[in-house]
Amino acid sequence: DQQVKQNSPSLSVQEGRISILNCDYTNSMFDYFLWYKKYPAEGPTFLISISSIKDKNEDGRFTVFLNKSAKHLSLHIVPSQPGDSAVYFCAASAASGTYKYIFGTGTRLKVLA
């Protein structure tokens, strides 16, 4: 049972344009969502997060949108840069003492120069 889904395994975008990465979840108890960026042979790096009490969080070129009714979140990168080429994972957690995160399968973003 995949509680967090990233249905697009890959995405190609021209440099300077917007990249939109999508993530869907099924568990309505999730209340904290994160995006991570991963380069090959490295650990994931935390990018941005959002609490379920918000519908938008922005940090520089990165914005995360949360649509709770649709159980959908997205990451917007504007403008996209070649260095953004990586695999992006979304993750979600439900309030508990363990703070376990459920990760999606990732979307490989390629930004074309």
Next chain:
Amino acid sequence: SQTIHQWPATLVQPVGSPLSLECTVEGTSNPNLYWYRQAAGRGLQLLFYSVGIGQISSEVPQNLSASRPQDRQFILSSKKLLLSDSGFYLCAWRQGTFGNQPQHFGDGTRLSIL
């Protein structure tokens, strides 16, 4: 600042051999600690997590075990490796006491079983 160290970076082991991967965190106390595996073309699968010394929770039945002998040390072990244990193993930590906080990952260990 906090840092996480994971070693070795790569490991090639024969089937049936034992395994010990180590992870240590510096600059924080009483962290939550996690072991993940990323199989080829797959997402991150949580294997074990720990909220304190000696406390281990297992997420999936498998050939591996974990231990936390010290506050900031997390060890992943196996007595006899299987071919299916190949993958990219990641250790992560998060601050254990302040509500929603992101997990922070080490650089991982690439484990190949021959």
